[in-house]
Amino acid sequence: MGESRRYYVTTPIYYVNDRPHIGHAYCTVLADTMRRYRRLMGDETWFLTGTDEHGQKVQEAAERRGMSPQAHCDELHAAFRELWPQLHVEEDDFIRTTEPRHTRVVQAALQQLWEAGDITIQSYEGWYSTGAERFFTEKDLVDGRCPDTGQPVQWISEKNYFFRMSRYGERLRAHIEANPDFIRPPHRANEVLAFLDKGLDDLCISRPKERLAWGIELPFDSDYVTYVWFDALLNYVSAIGLFSDSERFERWWPHAHHLIGKDILTTHSVYWTTMLMALGLPLPRSITATGWWLQGDTKMSKSLGNVVSPLGMKDVYGADVLRFFLMRDMVIGLDANFSEEALVRRNNSDLANDLGNLARRVAGLCDRYFEGKVPEPGEPTAAEAAVMATADDLRAAVPQLVDDLKLHSAIEEIMQFVRSLNKYVTDTAPFRLVKTDAPAAGRILYTVLEGLRHAAWLLWPVMPQKMEALLVGLGVPGKPTTLDALRWGELRAGTGLGLGEALFPRAELPVAAPEAAPSPEKAAEGGSAEAEPAQAQGPAEIAFDQFEQVDLRVATVLSCQRVEGSDRLLDFQLDLGTEQRRVVSGLAQHIAPEGLAGTQVVLVANLAPRKIFKILSQGMILSCETPESGLTLLRPGAAVAAGAKVS
Ligand code: ME8
Numbered sequence: 001m002g003e004s005r006r007y008y009v010t011t012p013i014y015y016v017n018d019r020p021h022i023g024h025a026y027c028t029v030l031a032d033t034m035r036r037y038r039r040l041m042g043d044e045t046w047f048l049t050g051t052d053e054h055g056q057k058v059q060e061a062a063e064r065r066g067m068s069p070q071a072h073c074d075e076l077h078a079a080f081r082e083l084w085p086q087l088h089v090e091e092d093d094f095i096r097t098t099e100p101r102h103t104r105v106v107q108a109a110l111q112q113l114w115e116a117g118d119i120t121i122q123s124y125e126g127w128y129s130t131g132a133e134r135f136f137t138e139k140d141l142v143d144g145r146c147p148d149t150g151q152p153v154q155w156i157s158e159k160n161y162f163f164r165m166s167r168y169g170e171r172l173r174a175h176i177e178a179n180p181d182f183i184r185p186p187h188r189a190n191e192v193l194a195f196l197d198k199g200l201d202d203l204c205i206s207r208p209k210e211r212l213a214w215g216i217e218l219p220f221d222s223d224y225v226t227y228v229w230f231d232a233l234l235n236y237v238s239a240i241g242l243f244s245d246s247e248r249f250e251r252w253w254p255h256a257h258h259l260i261g262k263d264i265l266t267t268h269s270v271y272w273t274t275m276l277m278a279l280g281l282p283l284p285r286s287i288t289a290t291g292w293w294l295q296g297d298t299k300m301s302k303s304l305g306n307v308v309s310p311l312g313m314k315d316v317y318g319a320d321v322l323r324f325f326l327m328r329d330m331v332i333g334l335d336a337n338f339s340e341e342a343l344v345r346r347n348n349s350d351l352a353n354d355l356g357n358l359a360r361r362v363a364g365l366c367d368r369y370f371e372g373k374v375p376e377p378g379e380p381t382a383a384e385a386a387v388m389a390t391a392d393d394l395r396a397a398v399p400q401l402v403d404d405l406k407l408h409s410a411i412e413e414i415m416q417f418v419r420s421l422n423k424y425v426t427d428t429a430p431f432r433l434v435k436t437d438a439p440a441a442g443r444i445l446y447t448v449l450e451g452l453r454h455a456a457w458l459l460w461p462v463m464p465q466k467m468e469a470l471l472v473g474l475g476v477p478g479k480p481t482t483l484d485a486l487r488w489g490e491l492r493a494g495t496g497l498g499l500g501e502a503l504f505p506r507a508e509l510p511v512a513a514p515e516a517a518p519s520p521e522k523a524a525e526g527g528s529a530e531a532e533p534a535q536a537q538g539p540a541e542i543a544f545d546q547f548e549q550v551d552l553r554v555a556t557v558l559s560c561q562r563v564e565g566s567d568r569l570l571d572f573q574l575d576l577g578t579e580q581r582r583v584v585s586g587l588a589q590h591i592a593p594e595g596l597a598g599t600q601v602v603l604v605a606n607l608a609p610r611k612i613f614k615i616l617s618q619g620m621i622l623s624c625e626t627p628e629s630g631l632t633l634l635r636p637g638a639a640v641a642a643g644a645k646v647s
Contacts, residue, residue, distance in 0.1 A: 006045070006255040007038040012264060013050040013095065013235050016076045017061050020083050021307035022338055023261065023293050023300050026326050030290065030407075031259050032089040033327055036461030037402045037410075042482040046252050048239050049084070050095035051077040055228035056133050059214035069214045073098055087310060087319045088464050095239040097231055105238035106231050107219045109279055110205075113163065114220050118278040124160040124204055127153040133228055135204050149303075161206035161224065168274035169200035175273070175283060183269055184288045184405060185333035188262065192269045203271060205230045233272040237281070256284035262333075263299075265289045288405060291335040300338060308338055317507055320463035321347050327462050328412070332405045344507045349568060349586065354418050355455065356504035357625075359470065361425060362448045363499030365441075369434045374449055374475060375442030376493045384447045387424060388488050390417055391454045395483050398458050414458045419567070419589055421451045426590065426630045449474060450491050457486050466503060473499035551606035552622075552646035554636050555581065560593040563613050571615060572596075574603065577643020581605075584617035590631035602634045602646055 011031045014024050028049055035047045053073040062072035073096070081094055095102060113119045126135035131149035135156075146153050173196050176182055176189055183189035206224040207215060215225030234242075236256060241248035260268050268287050276283055292299045295306040313322045325343040328350070330336040366372055380388065394417050401410035425448060434441035452470065457480040460467040464479075471477055475495035480486070555574040563569035563584060570593050572583045583603065604620040611617070622634040636644075 005038075005041075005043045006252065007035065007043040008046045008048070008240070008252040008256045009035050009038075010047075010236050010256065010258050011049040012260050013052040013097065013232055014080055015055075015057070016051045016053045016073050016080075016096075017057055018302045019307070020080055020310060021300055021302065022310055022313070022326070023307075024080070025083070025087060025310035025322075026293060026330065027259055027261060027290060028084060028089055028091075029087055029323050029326055030332070032084075032087075032091070033323070033407065033461045034257075034259070034402070036464065037399070040457070040461065040480060040483050041399045041402075042484060046093075046240070047091045048093045048095060048236070049080075049089075049091045050093075050235055050239070051080055051097070052228070052232045052235075053077065053096055053098045054215045054225075054231055056130060056212050056214070059212060062214075070098060083310065086314060087323065093239050095235050097235060101244070102231075102235060102238040103216050105242050105244075106216045106226060106234050108243045109234055109275075110226060110230075111219045113275075113278055116278070118164050118167070119205070120162050120164060120202075121159060122162050122202070123158070124162070125155070125157040126204070128156045129153045137201070158208060160204050160208075161218065161221070162202040163205045163230070163275065163278070165203045165271065165274045166200045168277045169196050171277055172196065172270065172273055176269075181286055182283070183265075184286055188265055188269075188289045188333070191265065195266060195270060200270070200274075203227075203230075229267050229271060230275070233267065233275060236272075236284070242281075254282060254285070258284055258287045260287065260289055262289040262291060289333065291330065291333055293330070293338045294335050295338060308340075313340070313343065317343060317347060318466075320466040321351060321504070321507075324351060324411070324459075324462050327407055329408070331408050340510050344509050347504065347507050350415050351504035352502075352506040353586075354415060354422060354589070355459075356502055358418060358422050358425070358448065359452060359473065359499050359503055361422075361630075362445050362452070363473070363497060365430060365434070366445055366449075366497055367500075369438065370442060370445065372497050374491050374493050374495045374497060375446050376439065377446040377450075377489065377491075378439050378443035380443070380447070383424065383428060384443065387421070387447050387451055390420060391451060391488060394454070394458065395486060399483065411459070411462060414455055416567075417451065418455050421448050421455075422589060424448065446491065446493070449497075450488055453491060454486065454488075456480070457483070470499075470503060473497060473501075473503070549606075550604060553603050553605040554600050554640050554642065554644040554646060555603045555605075555619075555621075556600050556642040557596045557598065560596040562588055562593055563615065566613055569613055572601075572621065574601070574619075575642045576603070576605065577641060581618045582615065583619045583621055584612040584615050585621045587621070587623065587631065587633075590623075590625075591633065599633075600635055600639065600642075602636070 009031045011027050014020070031047055031049065035045045038045050058073065059069050062069040065072060077096055084091060110119065126137060127141060128135050129146035129149060129151060131151045132146055136147065136153065140147055141153065145151060173193065176193060180186065183192055205227040206218060207227060209223055209225055212225060215228065216231050218224045218226055236258065237253060240252045258268055273283050294300065298304055298306060300307050310322065325346045328346060329342060366375065394413060397413055398410045401413065428444045430441035430444040453474050453476060456467040456470040460480045468479060474491065475497055476491065553576055555576050558573040558575050558580065560570055560572050563571045568586045568588045570585050570588050572585060574581045574583055602622040604622065607620050609616050609618045623631055624634060625631040
């Protein structure tokens with residue numbers, strides 16, 4: 001930190017024909033989050049996204065609709081452009097490949113390569129895949145079919161223009177080997193090196209207009225348009241002024257970071273890099289390939305018909321909750337499974353329970369005992385010094401983890417800090433202390449409020465709107481600036497707090513996910529696009545016989561231990577008189593397992609069993625929680641026989 005750095009981040013430009021799904025949303029939210037973290041680190045930033053609008057599929061779709069391709073694109077690109085603000089994404093520029101500022105650059109680049117002898121005419125024969133819009137050699141095919149789409153391929157023989165990519169293979173290899181952070185994560189660099197080992201062919205970059213008219217015309221042969229990838233990749237430089245605004249171009253291009261999905265690694269790491277070499281331009285600083293969001297074992301994709309609509313999810317749970325889930329539950333570079341249940345659990349545990357609850361807990365106490373204002377900080381004791389030290393460590397650790405692309409770990413570290421604040425409140429019990437030593441209770445509450453302010457800054461890149469709301473509640477409205485400016489102790493005693501509203505309502509598990517979500521198509525069509533995220537409703541009234549269906553029993557704890565690998569789960573072995581039960585309960589943040597054996601608890605005994613952390617949990621232990629007393633287990637007033645019915 002300190003010296004002025006720049007960060008230019010790009011997403012793939014999405015095919016205009018697709019409806020945006022969670023996979024697209026992920027990459028764009030990731031870019032937005034990365035750029036916000038870079039801002040916090042003091043970098044100057046630029047963020048580009050856009051749409052890829054040429055090619056055969058667009059031409060065919062427009063024909064089917066009886067529209068011109070341009071009118072078709074004008075309409076469809078809006079699905080992307082209008083989605084991003086709804087997900088709190090703030091790109092600086094949105095490029096469409098049909099814009100003149102782009103087509104001019106593509107033509108100038110083609111002309112330059114043509115004049116330099118880097119484009120040649122060859123008579124070409126090969127296997128053409130309509131779905132992938134490219135030629136394949138015999139060795140590329142899988143069982144005689146297109147390796148990308150699995151569709152049949154056609155043998156085509158024609159004159160075409162070729163980019164002499166083969167010239168640059170060795171230079172590319174040297175660059176990858178000399179720059180270990182160029183292609184990330186490292187196993188993707190190995191994949192590219194293995195691809196180069198097979199030897200680079202030249203790349204066919206033209207399509208005869210008689211076969212495909214919807215593309216950018218070659219400046220040196222008006223019977224041809226250029227290959228859609230040659231066109232699309234240049235968006236990263238056309239948008240920042242290549243050939244038109246050298247100052248802007250020089251300002252950003254040396255700091256370019258491409259975020260892409262692993263499906264387009266070759267086009268970026270091989271085609272794009274060699275194109276840049278031939279154009280005499282430097283390579284981007286990094287190319288990061290993310291994994292895929294899967295549904296079951298398969299990639300979420302429109303052609304497979306298993307997509308989840310980001311708007312549908314946002315409408316139910318809110319944009320920031322969706323962002324938090326996407327950023328927390330995917331390790332950059334690896335695949336992850338998308339499930340609405342996992343999203344709900346993440347919301348309920350990390351956001352509603354840990355973060356939201358902490359805010360509510362301290363707000364309640366400040367309201368009751370300190371007139372709803374920030375109390376005096378007082379003189380910190382060892383306990384407060386420990387909290388401050390953790391906050392300092394976190395401020396240093398988060399940028400490092402973000403640089404290392406360990407966004408999920410950065411978020412987890414921040415949440416651990418939040419959990420430690422909850423524990424600090426439980427351990428120091430300001431709700432009791434306030435009766436005998438109000439200044440000491442004030443000191444504790446001040447520390448938690450400062451801790452919350454730090455968490456709000458550090459989580460702002462992931463959940464900008466919610467964290468700005470939290471800062472408003474803490475009486476310090478505004479956007480976070482740079483981490484250098486984040487100093488402990490800036491909350492002013494006497495400032496009015498406004499943390500009354502639940503920041504993160506608990507969400508209900510979908511009854512049968514994913515069908516329980518509103519139809520993604522309906523939501524994407526704008527039917528309920530403006531609906532408020534679900535708020536926690538009071539429980540619905542139930543009839544007596546419904547209540548009677550709940551089998552509540554007293555159980556004696558035989559043993560209790562932490563679930564390995566989880567910081568929130570306890571594993572109970574219970575005696576129900578006639579049988580023993582194993583129950584996993586999310587209480588580890590509140591209750592120590594030691595000393596529970598021999599005590600009694602109340603169990604919902606006929607709850608459908610559920611697998612939690614690979615353990616079959618048979619029932620639910622009842623507890624209650626208030627800001628004053630924290631969480632306590634519900635117990636019978638006197639020892640009773642194990643298995644006794646509660647009514
Ligand atoms: O390939 N999980 O566009 P595209 C995660 N126009 N990410 C996913 C995903 C999934 N299931 N599905 C898609 C193109 N993505 C070209 C790009 S760039 C010069 C041209 C994301 O609409 C992922 O980032 O098919 C992937 O690379 C991108 O969407 C592809 O979007």
